[in-house]
Amino acid sequence: MWKFSLRRILIMIPQLFVLSVLLFVLAKMMPGDALSGMIDPNVDPERIEELRNQLGFYDPWHVQYASWVGDLLKGDLGTSFRFKMPVTELMGQRIVNSFWLSLATLILTYLIAIPLGITSGRFNDTLRDQLITGYSYVGFATPLFIFALVMLWLFGFHLQWFPTSGSVAPGSVPGTFEYVMSKLYHLLLPALSMALISTYSTIQYLRNEIVDTKQKDFILMARSKGASESRVYNRHIFRNSLLPIAAFFGYEITLLIGGSIFIENIFGYPGMGQLLLESISQRDYSVVVGTTLLFGIASILGALLSDIILSIIDPRIRIK
Amino acid sequence: MEANSANVELQSKTVTKTPSGFSVVWREIVRDKLALLSLIFLVGISAFVYGTAIVLDQEEIVKVDLFAIYEAPGEEYILGTDYGGRDIFGQLIIGTRNSLSIAILVTVMTGFIGVVFGLVAGFFGGHIDNIMMRVLDFFNVLPFMMIVIVFVAIVPKYSVWTFSLIMTAFLWMGIARLIRSRALQEKELDYIHAAKTLGTSNIKIIFKHVLPNISSLVIVTMTLNLAANIGLESGLSFLGFGFPESTPSLGTLLSYATNPQTLEYRWWIWVPASVMILLLMLAVNNVGTALRRATDARQRRG
């Protein structure tokens, strides 16, 4: 296990390196530079040139890259010209929101998918199974943004059960019970919208796994020993099938990021996804680079985590 | 020798003909009523949108008409108008055509890259495979939506072509991985070894021996990818990072719904496009799963 983990981490290093190069190139391609936003247009162009020289704007690219990475490692992602504050500080507020949204989505997804998957697998090819499979299939084929729009329209505007934007009721005082409840209340509809249609893979995985395991010799053995049906399922089948699900969540991070861009946009939820879209439309490029970098690192780490957990659970994949 | 050939004839009579690939697929689709319906729907809708789009004047439809803003569906406009007084029905037709076209284009391009990449990595194996898979892993780990949005935002001279190239650049990995693992299995079979000993070059073996044998996998995967790509394109257009503004797509119509007023009171602008996307994706998926069943004998229904 240690060997695999170490090897897997070593693979990650070039990934991080390539990501940083990609972002550096992107940053260089983006129109304008740190100065065009910061400086009063009345300043003499010659002075700007001088400043650019000082900041290393005309250095060879590898020197620029080195200093850029150096800044990153120090946690300096530059300054947002729109908010006039360091990018790290700006992201700090949004990350917390996005984190809770993602967590709520994951929990809801599993809460919905695991019981359904188990039912579907245990009673395969019955009406129940067909209904569940049908639901998860339609969910799989439905684009998130359409479903989210319908949810917002139905529960937000039409029935008015849920708030239609924001992450907390205006005027709530942080730290109070109402504040926390209001946060949860704002989370629920976006998280549910995403969770309801992301159950396909978990349900199908569980279903196939259980249908397969049901016929395996050790289950037949347990049955023939006289173990009750529920004991067979609880002690033998679920234990084998549920562990990998826990491991997949690292891979889900990539999906969550993609989803959060839509969800946060539609529900006006101030998280990282919305920040990315806003800063692109406002041409606040240092923020764009910052959020992209963070998303990229999160995905790479998520995959790493899942790979390692899976290798512990299932030794077969280590040989890969 | 005579006894031999008599025996041979006897044997060839007892061997039953297995049905050809096409008839298996056709039977599977016909047997699955939903898939058949989906196929008919797809053929019908494509014929309709590509047919009428020739007649329809796109310039005319996207022209702003300030006297007809937000008209509800009625006699003059079957599906009403948007904030610029533009006919929703016409935009729906052109949007469907555009969305379909780009989804097909991206599917074909990703399919091409994925198949070649997967075949080469799987067939040669070893170090080549190792390096290629590391590259693939890297692309795979990037969050697709985010990276595409960023690229779309900064690419100079943005057009439909650059849009599909950007999408392609980050969507070829899934099919490549599938093809690679099949190619890895396939190249261990003796007919590949035989081809090598017969003096057939590697390139020829890859494209004339391996490829035909995994073609069903390619077709199934590409069909399912097409469904996903319709969703991805409309999603990106919805966020404003898809088609350029002058070109309506199904996602563009939906993006009007980000305005709460439109979402709540002017359903005719966004509901038809949503339904269209949903139906297209479901239909393509249905056909895709029927195809998958047809190629996998264990799952076949008929």
Add this chain to the structure above:
Amino acid sequence: MGFLKVEDLKVHFPIKGGIFGRTVDHVKAVDGVSFSLEKGKTYGLVGESGSGKSTTGRAIIGLNHITGGNVFFEDKEITGVRKAKSDIRKDIQMIFQDPYSSLNPKKRVLDIVAEPLRNFENLSRKEERVRVQELLELVGLSPESILKYPHEFSGGQRQRIGVARAVALKPKLIIADEPVSALDVSVQAQVLNFMNEIQKELDLTYMFISHDLGVIKHMCDQIGIMYKGRFVEEGTATEIFENPQHIYTKRLVAAIPDIDPRKREEMKKFRAEVNTEYEQAYNDYFNEEGLAYSLKPISETHLVALPEKG
């Protein structure tokens, strides 16, 4: 001057391990094997599964990477030739074990048999068709079947198609890797007899790889017995079957089933004897790693892997 000469052939497969996936050890599939084939004869390579007999055949024709040693064909070195269009590809051909996986299921018989012709000879469509039909007739299949697909044939017929493909370029040597072991016993004899016929007709040399001593006895003039990647004994068919010297060979020969029921008890006793001898003498015939020693001649054609001390 041999026809095909193999000198100290080694094929090692790396075992990857460790953090960087470096090679940590090797599986020595073939570990120092030398032999030579005479033109027009059949050489049999026998051994249990995993003894390296198939690997040897595949290494000669270039399907496996050769770690060490040399292969000469008609006095030309052909070790590790992997280029697609070389003369060896024309002169050495192979027949594969599995008649199902060795024919591309998506190709018609015409395309399968014509593949080598298309690689090496520039024939017109019509000439090609005629040649393929001739070849099919040669292997006893109806010339009309050129437009059929492999799945329309039985296992024995498929193996005939494989042979037609292998002889299309008029090769000199054919390596037959367990050509009948996937077939029904009734069909086995058919295919073997027909391979014998073709050998005479086309003046072929066979290298016949099999685990079935009965088949080998039927086909081969010279026999080499492999165990764990090395030869334990080599000699003419008579020498091997009538006068086996190595304990491993003795045991193999003793295991050949006898169809005469009256001899059953006798055979049983004989086998038990050989088995006891095998167990007792194992340490004398194999070194500490359980591998065979190097071959020593006991007559002009008979070589046995006996220990150094004699």
